[in-house]
Amino acid sequence: DTGVSQDPRHKITKRGQNVTFRCDPISEHNRLYWYRQTLGQGPEFLTYFQNEAQLEKSRLLSDRFSAERPKGSFSTLEIQRTEQGDSAMYLCASSLVTGNPEQYFGPGTRLTVT
Amino acid sequence: GQQVMQIPQYQHVQEGEDFTTYCNSSTTLSNIQWYKQRPGGHPVFLIQLVKSGEVKKQKRLTFQFGEAKKNSSLHITATQTTDVGTYFCAGPWDNAGNMLTFGGGTRLMVKP
Numbered sequence: 718d719t720g721v722s723q724d725p726r727h728k729i730t731k732r733g734q735n736v737t738f739r740c741d742p743i744s745e746h747n748r749l750y751w752y753r754q755t756l757g758q759g760p761e762f763l764t765y766f767q768n769e770a771q772l773e774k775s776r777l778l779s780d781r782f783s784a785e786r787p788k789g790s791f792s793t794l795e796i797q798r799t800e801q802g803d804s805a806m807y808l809c810a811s812s813l814v815t816g817n818p819e820q821y822f823g824p825g826t827r828l829t830v831t
Numbered sequence: 832g833q834q835v836m837q838i839p840q841y842q843h844v845q846e847g848e849d850f851t852t853y854c855n856s857s858t859t860l861s862n863i864q865w866y867k868q869r870p871g872g873h874p875v876f877l878i879q880l881v882k883s884g885e886v887k888k889q890k891r892l893t894f895q896f897g898e899a900k901k902n903s904s905l906h907i908t909a910t911q912t913t914d915v916g917t918y919f920c921a922g923p924w925d926n927a928g929n930m931l932t933f934g935g936g937t938r939l940m941v942k943p
Contacts, residue, residue: 748929759835759919759933760874773930808873818864818928819876 719743721823723809729829730799737795738826742811749792750820751784752808760808766792767814799830833858833924837934845942850907852937854920861928863896863903868936869916877905877918910941 722741730736742749747768752760763782764774768789781799786792796803806827810820834857844850854863862881866874878887880896880903887894893906903920917938921931 750930757935759921759936760931762930762932765930773925810874812929818862818879820874820931822873822875824873 721809721811721821723807723823723826725826726824727827727829729831732799732801732830734799735795735797736799736828737793738807738809738828739791739793740809740823741791742809743821744790745813746811746821747789747814748812749786750810750812751792751794752810754806754808754825755804763794763807796828799828801830804828804830833922833932835920835922835932835934837918837920837937839937840935841938841940843940843942844910846912847909850910850914850939852905852918852920852939854903854905854934856901856922856932858922858924859900860922861900861926862923863900864921864931865894865903865905866919866921866933867916868919872916874919907939910939912941912943914939915941 724739749766751763754760762775764784766786769786781797784794806825808825809823812820837854862879864879865877868874878894883900884898885896891908895904917936919933919936921933924932
């Protein structure tokens with residue numbers, strides 16, 4: 718399968734702990750996006766990379782969140798000092814720079830903060 | 832900031848009935864995209880509309896972009912159980928069209 722993959726699929730952590738998620742986009746896609754989705758809501762944009770450059774970050778995003786895409790391939794999303802309100806599905810998507818606007822989503826990482 | 836709203840939030844239909852979901856943006860959009868998310872799944876791209884008044888069809892699905900490019904609709908004719916899921920519209924809030932604001936979605940349930 719050459720789709721977008723995410724790891725882990727589920728993460729349970731205690732409040733105050735740090736967590737890191739990984740996303741592997743489709744290999745030829747140079748754009749990568751992170752979204753957060755809570756139950757009954759649409760995906761909420763978090764941040765966006767083109768190759769290794771982080772071009773945009775949501776103004777609503779806490780400083781506890783940081784993302785990297787060091788070599789322009791896989792990306793990591795870290796949440797420091799997790800809070801219960803961080804519990805959500807974290808979705809990664811990738812797309813090509815030109816042409817097809819379609820964003821291909823991964824299966825997501827479900828985070829539960831206890 | 833830009834807001835994208837969808838109605839209804841939920842819709843129950845009998846198999847074979849038609850279904851429509853409506854999407855409204857607080858700002859004029861350069862384009863609008865539609866995604867479908869099956870229960871337990873991830874969003875899957877359906878289509879993009881770009882032109883004012885554009886209408887596109889995919890088998891039983893008809894997508895429309897309003898003349899003012901601030902609203903859109905998705906109509907499904909003769910629903911089937913395979914249509915079950917949540918349908919999201921999404922509009923870009925940046926000039927390049929990369930960053931999407933998703934609506935809250937319409938969850939479609941189909942009774943066989």
